[in-house]
Amino acid sequence: MLPAVRQEDERRSARRSVRRFVVCEDGAEYIERFRRFLGDAFEFEPAHDLAEALAAAPTADGVLLDLDFRRTPPERLVDETGRAGGRGDEGTRRRLVESQGIFILRALRARGVALPAVLFADLADAAQAAFLEQTLAPLVIASSRTGLRELAALLERLGGVVTPT
Numbered sequence: 001m002l003p004a005v006r007q008e009d010e011r012r013s014a015r016r017s018v019r020r021f022v023v024c025e026d027g028a029e030y031i032e033r034f035r036r037f038l039g040d041a042f043e044f045e046p047a048h049d050l051a052e053a054l055a056a057a058p059t060a061d062g063v064l065l066d067l068d069f070r071r072t073p074p075e076r077l078v079d080e081t082g083r084a085g086g087r088g089d090e091g092t093r094r095r096l097v098e099s100q101g102i103f104i105l106r107a108l109r110a111r112g113v114a115l116p117a118v119l120f121a122d123l124a125d126a127a128q129a130a131f132l133e134q135t136l137a138p139l140v141i142a143s144s145r146t147g148l149r150e151l152a153a154l155l156e157r158l159g160g161v162v163t164p165t
Helices: 003-017 029-038 050-059 090-098 100-110 126-135 148-157
Strands: 019-024 042-047 062-066 117-120 139-142
Touching (some): 019 029, 019 050, 050 100, 126 139
Parallel strands (some): 019 062, 062 117
16 A cells, blocks of 8 residues: 555544534534644534534534523524424523523434433532433533533543443
């Protein structure tokens, strides 16, 4: 084999061995931070709603989700059933916005996407967190203030099954 071809094959193999994560958020804060500080060890693919998360999932090793999607247009928000649309009053929109990460993950699970997931959420109710981790498994709920070293260790552990910490 020619040296240049061998080098390209080695680069492709190295890229395939890097874990790839879909980062589902309504902005770019998480993905910019992850790429900047963890980009040498992991690949991150942006997704701003359920449709983009579904499109990125087949080549991913996991999904990282923000909880709150305040900047998402109403027509792209999904409800508890996974349906998108701008229906409802302001109270309904607020409820969808404040829990959108959960609704997206629920819709992914309903569509057969079983990738390990991390939901960045500061939930005050431990029973709610345990319920989500059980019903949307494999899932870990991490604080939105999780440090980069802690996050890197968590992402290293995501090998198919996630054990809540």
